[in-house]
Amino acid sequence: MQLLALALYHRDGRKPPRILRFRPGALNILTGESETGKSEVLTIVDYCLGRRAPNLPDDLIDQTVGWYALLVTFADNSRMVLARPRPAGASTQHAYTRTGGAGLDIPRSDELVSNSNVAALRSELSARLGIEDFHFQPPTGAARNAFDVSIAQAALLCFQSQNEIADQTALFHRQTESGMVQALKDTLPYFLGAAGPEQALRRHRLGESQRAQRAAQRKLDDALRHQQAMDANGLALVRLAEAEGLLTEVPAAPDTTQVLDLLHQALAAAPETAAPLELRDRRQELNDERRALREQLQEFDEALAAVDRWQQQGRAFTGELHLQLDRLKTLDLLGPERRHDTSVCPMCTQPLEHPDPSAHDITELTGHLASELAKAQTLQPVREEHRRALQTGRTDVTERLRLNGAQLKELLASDERLRNLQEQNLRVAHIQGRVSEALTRTGTDSDIARLRQNLVLAQDQAATLEQLVDEDDVAAETERRLADIAVGMTAWAKRLNLGGAADATEVAISLKLLNVVLRRPSGRLPLTRIGSAKNHIGYHLVAHLALHTYLRRNNRPVPGFLMLDQPTQAFFPEKPRDASTIQDADWATVTAYFQLLNDVVQLNQGAFQIIVCDHANLPEGWFQEAVIGNWRPDADGRRTALIPLDWLG
Known part of the structure; x- marks a missing residue:
C-alpha cells in the first residue's frame, strides 16, 4: 500500500x-x-x-x-x-x-x-x-490483554515524526507511549515473517494444555489426599453414626472397604421423625378450640353485664313510680274541693293565666302510672330467667376451658422428649453431612486410576505442543531476520560515516531494546551511548530503510x-x-542523507x-x-x- x-x-x-x-x-x-x-x-x-x-x-x-x-x-x-x-x-x-x-x-x-x-x-x-486474521495471545501469566494484529501496529513502522527521528532512546513511532513497547515487541516478529497465526495458535494451545495438566495434577493430588484422610477419619465417622443409632452391628475393627460400606449405610439411614404429625395437629386443634372458648366466654360476660345494667335501670324506674303514686294517693282525701274551678286562684280568686290541672286529670294520671308499674313488675321474672340461662352457658364454657387447659398441659409435658428428639436429629444431620462430604471427596480406586490416566494424557499433549513450539523458535527466527536487515544497516551506516560505524562489525535492531545497537569486537554499543543528533537521525534512517527494504523483498x-x-x-x-x-x-552530509533515500527507493x-x-x-x-x-x-x-x-x- x-x-x-x-x-x-x-x-x-x-x-x-x-x-x-x-x-x-x-x-x-x-x-x-x-x-x-x-x-x-x-x-x-x-x-x-x-x-x-x-x-x-x-x-x-x-x-x-x-x-x-x-x-x-x-x-x-x-x-x-x-x-x-x-x-x-x-x-x-x-x-x-x-x-x-x-x-x-x-x-x-x-x-x-x-x-x-x-x-x-x-x-x-x-x-x-x-494482514491475516491474527489474534495475538500473550504468554501464559502475562499481565496484558490479547489483541487483533492490524494496521494499527503495522503503521507504527511507517512514521518518524520530528521528535522521533532524533530520539536516541526510541526507534519506532509512538514507542514512548504507554503500552506501545510491548505491542511492538509482540507484533514485529509477525511483520518480519518470523511468527504467524499458526505459531500463536500453538502457543495458545500450549498454554491451555499446561493449565489442563496442572488441573489434572491438582485433582489427582486432592483425591489421594482425601483417600488418606478417609483412612484416618472414616472409622471415627462410623463410630459417631453408631452412637446416634444410624448403624447397628458394626465390626470391632472394620477394614477400609467395610468402612466405606458402613458410611453409605449411615448416609442412607432415615432419622426418627422429630414430632409426629398427629401430635402437632392435635396441639393446633386445642389451641384453636381454646381461642374460640375464650371468645365465647367474653361474649357471655358482656351479655351478663348488659342484663345487670337492665335490672338496675328497671329497679330505679319502678322505685320512682312507687314514689310518685304514693304522693298522688293524697288526692283521695279531697271532698268538695274536687269541683273547684282550676282557672281561678283559690287564694285571691283572680283568674289564672295557665289553669291548674283538675283533680280528675290527676286521678287519670295516677291510674296510668299504676298500670305502667304493673307492667314493669311483670318483666322482672323474665330478666331473672334470662340471667340464669346466661350464667349456665358461662359455667359450661368455663368448664370446657378447664378441660382444654388440662389437655394442653398434657401435650406440653411431652415437649422435652420432642426437644431431645430434635437435638438428636440435628446431630444425625450433622454426621450425615460430614459423611456425605467425606464420600464425595474420596474416590474409589477406579476413580483414582481414571485421574491418573487423565494426567498422563494431559502431560503427553503438553509435551507434544511444547515440542512444536520449540521447533517454531520464534525468538531465534526473529533474530535471523533482524540479522538479514542488519546487513543493509551496516553498509549504509558506514556509507554515511555515522559515529561508531567504522569500527562496528554489525549495526542491527535489537528486539529487546527496540533500538539500534552496534556490535564491535570490544562489545555492544547501544544508540543511547552514541552522541550527536546527526548520528541519531542517521541511524534511524538506515534502520527504517533497511527494515522496509526487507519487508518489500519478502512481501510482508x-x-x-x-x-x-x-x-x-x-x-x-x-x-x-x-x-x-x-x-x-554541512550540506555535503545533508546531500548524502537524501542521496541514500533516493538510492533506496530506486533499489x-x-x-x-x-x-x-x-x-x-x-x-x-x-x-x-x-x-x-x-x-x-x-x-x-x-x-x-x-x-x-x-x-x-
Whole structure:
C-alpha cells in the first residue's frame, strides 16, 4: 500500500479541497519554510489510517478543516479512500471509506458522509494489506490483554515524526507511549515473517494444555489426599453414626472397604421423625378450640353485664313510680274541693293565666302510672330467667376451658422428649453431612486410576505442543531476520560515516531494546551511548530503510511507505525560517542523507515510497525531481502552505 493523495476540506464545503499529490514508488519531498504545515502532513495521514486519538494541532487546521481524506493504492492497482471528519473533542469514531479501481480519486466535499467507523476502516484496510486474521495471545501469566494484529501496529513502522527521528532512546513511532513497547515487541516478529497465526495458535494451545495438566495434577493430588484422610477419619465417622443409632452391628475393627460400606449405610439411614404429625395437629386443634372458648366466654360476660345494667335501670324506674303514686294517693282525701274551678286562684280568686290541672286529670294520671308499674313488675321474672340461662352457658364454657387447659398441659409435658428428639436429629444431620462430604471427596480406586490416566494424557499433549513450539523458535527466527536487515544497516551506516560505524562489525535492531545497537569486537554499543543528533537521525534512517527494504523483498503485510519529518534538523539552527538560505550547514552530509533515500527507493524498484517533509531544498536534479511541493513565497511574495490563504479570510 502506498499514498496517492491527501485532501483537506473546508468546513463550509463550498471551497475546493486542498489536495497534496504523492508519487508512488518514488521519493517525495515536501520542502518549505517553517510554520507552513509540513509537519502536520504526517499527523493527518496517521489519523486517516485509523488512529483513535489524533494529535492534530489546535491552530488554523483545526479552525478551518472539516474533513481529511487519504487516497491509497494497493499492489493489485485497486484504490481506497480513507476519510475522517474533524474530531469533536479528543477523538471520533466516524469515518468514510470507498473502494474502487485505478480511476478512483479524491471525493467531492458533498460526497463525504459518515458511512463507516474506525474499527471497520481498520479491518478493511488490514484485510487489503494481507494482514491475516491474527489474534495475538500473550504468554501464559502475562499481565496484558490479547489483541487483533492490524494496521494499527503495522503503521507504527511507517512514521518518524520530528521528535522521533532524533530520539536516541526510541526507534519506532509512538514507542514512548504507554503500552506501545510491548505491542511492538509482540507484533514485529509477525511483520518480519518470523511468527504467524499458526505459531500463536500453538502457543495458545500450549498454554491451555499446561493449565489442563496442572488441573489434572491438582485433582489427582486432592483425591489421594482425601483417600488418606478417609483412612484416618472414616472409622471415627462410623463410630459417631453408631452412637446416634444410624448403624447397628458394626465390626470391632472394620477394614477400609467395610468402612466405606458402613458410611453409605449411615448416609442412607432415615432419622426418627422429630414430632409426629398427629401430635402437632392435635396441639393446633386445642389451641384453636381454646381461642374460640375464650371468645365465647367474653361474649357471655358482656351479655351478663348488659342484663345487670337492665335490672338496675328497671329497679330505679319502678322505685320512682312507687314514689310518685304514693304522693298522688293524697288526692283521695279531697271532698268538695274536687269541683273547684282550676282557672281561678283559690287564694285571691283572680283568674289564672295557665289553669291548674283538675283533680280528675290527676286521678287519670295516677291510674296510668299504676298500670305502667304493673307492667314493669311483670318483666322482672323474665330478666331473672334470662340471667340464669346466661350464667349456665358461662359455667359450661368455663368448664370446657378447664378441660382444654388440662389437655394442653398434657401435650406440653411431652415437649422435652420432642426437644431431645430434635437435638438428636440435628446431630444425625450433622454426621450425615460430614459423611456425605467425606464420600464425595474420596474416590474409589477406579476413580483414582481414571485421574491418573487423565494426567498422563494431559502431560503427553503438553509435551507434544511444547515440542512444536520449540521447533517454531520464534525468538531465534526473529533474530535471523533482524540479522538479514542488519546487513543493509551496516553498509549504509558506514556509507554515511555515522559515529561508531567504522569500527562496528554489525549495526542491527535489537528486539529487546527496540533500538539500534552496534556490535564491535570490544562489545555492544547501544544508540543511547552514541552522541550527536546527526548520528541519531542517521541511524534511524538506515534502520527504517533497511527494515522496509526487507519487508518489500519478502512481501510482508506492512504499508510500503515511510514518512520522515525534518530528517536534517540536526544540521540547522533550531527552527530555521528557511534552511536553503543557511550557508554554513554541512550540506555535503545533508546531500548524502537524501542521496541514500533516493538510492533506496530506486533499489526497491517501485515497491517502496518515501515522503519527506523538510526545510532543505537541494539544487541537484534528482532532488528537484522528487519535490512535490515547495512552500516558499513565489516571485510575487505569495506564500504557499498546507492551508490556502483564501481559507483564512
